[in-house]
Amino acid sequence: MFLQLLISGIAFGSLYALIALAMVIIYKTSEVPNFGQGEMAMISTFVAYALLENYGYSFAISFLGSLIFAAFLGVFLEFVFLRRAKEPNILSLMVITLGFQMILYGLASWKWGADQRNLDFPVSDFDTVQIGSAVLSYLNIATILITLLLMFMLFLFFKYTKIGIAMKATQQNAMAARINGIRTNRILSITWAMSSIIGAVAGILLAPIATLDPNLMMDPLLKGFASAVLGGMTTLVGAAIGGYMLGVIENLFGGYVSLEFKSVVAFGIIVLVLCFKPSGLFAKHYVRKV
Amino acid sequence: MDIKRDYYEDIRLLDSKAIWFWFIMLLLSLTIFPFIAPNYYIYMANYMAINVIVTIGLNMLVGYTGQISLGHAGFFAIGAYITVLFMTKIHLPFLLALLLGGMIAALFGFILGLPALRLEGPYLAIATLGFGMAITQVIGRWHIFGGRMGIEVPSPSFGSYVLNSDRQIYFLIISIAFLLIMMARNLMKTKVGRAFIAIRDSDIAAETMGVNLVYYKTVAFAISAFYVGIAGGLMAFLLGFINPSSFNFILSIYFLAFVIVGGLGSILGSIMGGVVMTWLILVLDKVQELPYLGEALVSFSSKWMNLAGLPNISSIIFGLIIVLVVVFEPLGLYGFWIRTKIYWKTWPF
Numbered sequence: 001m002f003l004q005l006l007i008s009g010i011a012f013g014s015l016y017a018l019i020a021l022a023m024v025i026i027y028k029t030s031e032v033p034n035f036g037q038g039e040m041a042m043i044s045t046f047v048a049y050a051l052l053e054n055y056g057y058s059f060a061i062s063f064l065g066s067l068i069f070a071a072f073l074g075v076f077l078e079f080v081f082l083r084r085a086k087e088p089n090i091l092s093l094m095v096i097t098l099g100f101q102m103i104l105y106g107l108a109s110w111k112w113g114a115d116q117r118n119l120d121f122p123v124s125d126f127d128t129v130q131i132g133s134a135v136l137s138y139l140n141i142a143t144i145l146i147t148l149l150l151m152f153m154l155f156l157f158f159k160y161t162k163i164g165i166a167m168k169a170t171q172q173n174a175m176a177a178r179i180n181g182i183r184t185n186r187i188l189s190i191t192w193a194m195s196s197i198i199g200a201v202a203g204i205l206l207a208p209i210a211t212l213d214p215n216l217m218m219d220p221l222l223k224g225f226a227s228a229v230l231g232g233m234t235t236l237v238g239a240a241i242g243g244y245m246l247g248v249i250e251n252l253f254g255g256y257v258s259l260e261f262k263s264v265v266a267f268g269i270i271v272l273v274l275c276f277k278p279s280g281l282f283a284k285h286y287v288r289k290v
Numbered sequence: 291m292d293i294k295r296d297y298y299e300d301i302r303l304l305d306s307k308a309i310w311f312w313f314i315m316l317l318l319s320l321t322i323f324p325f326i327a328p329n330y331y332i333y334m335a336n337y338m339a340i341n342v343i344v345t346i347g348l349n350m351l352v353g354y355t356g357q358i359s360l361g362h363a364g365f366f367a368i369g370a371y372i373t374v375l376f377m378t379k380i381h382l383p384f385l386l387a388l389l390l391g392g393m394i395a396a397l398f399g400f401i402l403g404l405p406a407l408r409l410e411g412p413y414l415a416i417a418t419l420g421f422g423m424a425i426t427q428v429i430g431r432w433h434i435f436g437g438r439m440g441i442e443v444p445s446p447s448f449g450s451y452v453l454n455s456d457r458q459i460y461f462l463i464i465s466i467a468f469l470l471i472m473m474a475r476n477l478m479k480t481k482v483g484r485a486f487i488a489i490r491d492s493d494i495a496a497e498t499m500g501v502n503l504v505y506y507k508t509v510a511f512a513i514s515a516f517y518v519g520i521a522g523g524l525m526a527f528l529l530g531f532i533n534p535s536s537f538n539f540i541l542s543i544y545f546l547a548f549v550i551v552g553g554l555g556s557i558l559g560s561i562m563g564g565v566v567m568t569w570l571i572l573v574l575d576k577v578q579e580l581p582y583l584g585e586a587l588v589s590f591s592s593k594w595m596n597l598a599g600l601p602n603i604s605s606i607i608f609g610l611i612i613v614l615v616v617v618f619e620p621l622g623l624y625g626f627w628i629r630t631k632i633y634w635k636t637w638p639f
Contacts, residue, residue: 033412084617090411091358092616095550098543099616102609109602110595218539222423229416264427267420271405274417278408 004134005255006248011140013247014147018202019217019224020231020239021154022195027233028171029191030082032093036100038221040077040196041203042214043104044070046112048204049119049212059122063204067197074196075189083185109214119207143205150201151240158236167191219263223250226270232283241282301479303472320468324460332456334572336528339467340521342564345548346474346557347517352546353555354478355510356490357406358415361422362545365515367537368395368425369522371435374443374532384446388466388523395519396512398425403511407504422542430534440533443526456528463524470517475557477513486510490555518545540605544571547612553624562623570611574604 019037026034034040048066051057057065077100085092125139158164169177170187178184202224203217210216223246231242246266254262273281294300304310324332344366351357373391376382382390402421406414429435436442445454446462453459477483485506488496497503526532544567552563578584578600591600619625 027412033415081613081617086617087620091352091356091554092620094358094412094415095546095616096613098546099609099611099613102540102543102605103613104609106602106605106607106609110591110599110606113596113599222419222539225416226420229413233412260431261427264424267424270420271417274409274413275405278413 001133001255002252003132005251007131007134007136008140009248009251010244011136011143011247012251013227013244014143015202015206015220015243016223016227016247017240017243018147018150018198018205019220020228020243021151021236022198022202023225023228024233024236024239025191025195025198027228029167029188030078030093032082032090032097033225033228033233034100034195035094035097035221035225036077036104037097037195037199037224038217039101039104039108040070040073041199041221042217043108044073044196044200045119045203045207045212045216046108048200049117049207052120053117059120066204067200070196070200071193074192074194078189078192083188105214112214116211116213119204119212121204121208125208139208146201146205150198154198154236163187163190223263223266226266229270229280230273232280234279234283238280238282242280301476303475320464324457329456332460333528334569336456336460336463337572338565338568339463340524340528341548341568342561343467343470343521343524344518344545345552345560345564346471347514347521348545349549349552349554349556349560350474350478350486350517351510351514352549353553353560354483354486354490355507356493357507357510358411359418359511359514360415360539360542360546361402361418361420361425362514362518363537363539363541364422364425365395365399365518366522366525366541366545367429367534368398368515369519370526370532370537371429371441371522372519373523374441374526375434377444377446378441384527388520391523392516392520395522396516399511399513399515400508402515403508406511407507419539419542422537423539426534426537429537436533438534440531443530443532445530446527453527459527463528466520466524470520471557471561474517478557482506482509487555544608547608550612551615551622553622553627554620556621556624558627559622559624562627566623567608570607571604574607575601577601577603 019041022037022041023034026032026037044066047069048062051062051065052059081096081100082093085096121139123138123142125137128135128137129141130136158168166177166182167187167190169180169182170184174184177187202220206220207216224243227243227246228239229242230246231238231240233239246269249269250262250266253265257265304313323335327335344362348359348362351359369391371391372394373384373387376387376390377384402418405417409417430438445452446459447453453462478486485496485501488499488501489503489506489510493503548563548567549560550563551567552561553559573580578588580587587600587603588597591597615622621628
């Protein structure tokens, strides 16, 4: 029982971790939590669905197509709306991303309605393997592996590539990065594209478990956001760990205490963590200067 | 122009004779309105008044104190449910129940204000958002609240005189809204209001000046929650039926949109925002019935989109409006109003 809950918690936690990563990548450069993240991922998932079902492409092509779409969507939103804000403060930037959320949600429900659809994922949710006393579906395994792969790629990206290092520089001090010849605006666009792609992967992995409708990412987005806050909005590693932690804690609570209040517990944890360690478990606490 | 020379001029309710005149005209027209207007417009006016209360409540928190909240749908739900429960279970008179609903919402606001003392920006956003989500989830699962199916709202009544039509309830809602607007306006000109503004501009500086942050931040949350709770109770009367799914996250964003569009940190702006956005919601609900535009949209959506999803266009338009307002007119309708006023006052120059 415990092992089962733990492992399926990790599978869910991987998705939360992906969304949290997507969120943190944007937060570190643009300094705004992107509330539109979930809907960006949802629309990208719908694009994958449309390519797969309506145009009859293979899964691999649809998957790639959806990721490319996600990248363009991210760049578009950043370039067209976020960059135009006159006096950007945290509130107005947050409201702009809430605006994205509403626009994208409206578009998706206009186009695809409230029908519940099914995304044909090549890995089945029903074939299972036995690990000790726990049962794990292939889809869960795929989710966990893809997430780990993606995280490893991110690690390599930030450690060894030129763009990754430029991105870190921009995050630390945009002005200094600019003086050193980094085009920070371009970096910003790339950040949004990257984050959007990570979100899209999470959406596509989630779609076969949940049903594909415009509300697909509503709950996972909040959980992902919660994980990011839990781990710390300023650390990638922390956000990922926060995702896994949230998935596991939530599942254990659902299994042992109360299934009904499973999704409430996430927010309880967040409020507690915020009370005692406001900048998250794994982030350094910076004191703001006046 | 509008230079205030002393304190008593600043706290005066109405500035000049002309404004007195228009103020009385407004009161008169609000009184006559329900006797001449068709039913739908009375419903619209009620809805607007409720949203104005919400907007002012939220604006006192977001616009004046500078604390973001994405969970005000939670207070709205608390106000609505507590009012209804007190009326059905203990049979309190409705005004008392409404007041208690507001009070309990304020209590929750105070509790939410406590973690808010240490949080800011995105962290506060997630905490309040979590609160809002948690409230609706808890309400949806408790049988005393009617669960997911919702709960029937008894009509408010004075003794044997039952207010059960929009027309009868109009005076109740409008007078409460009027009272609350005046209260907010006066409150913002007292020590409390100035403390809120000081906290918004810089909380550290305010604390250095002797503003008690713990007290004023929690008070800001409590007052804001009180307003929204009262509005929630009134909304329950207006709708006659409430269920948890109507108090969702989207509603909180709508509330924030009212504040942003109206103008941060302005009571007049909140009134404008509440009225205009409510009108927009009601119009967009029936977008396919609009002349010309409606038909075009119907044919467009049956060709490219999905006809059943057409009402979701309101969400797109709302999103676009708040993005555009933030980008081009950060002070919202109030900023626009101020600029127009100054333009005409100094006209040939």
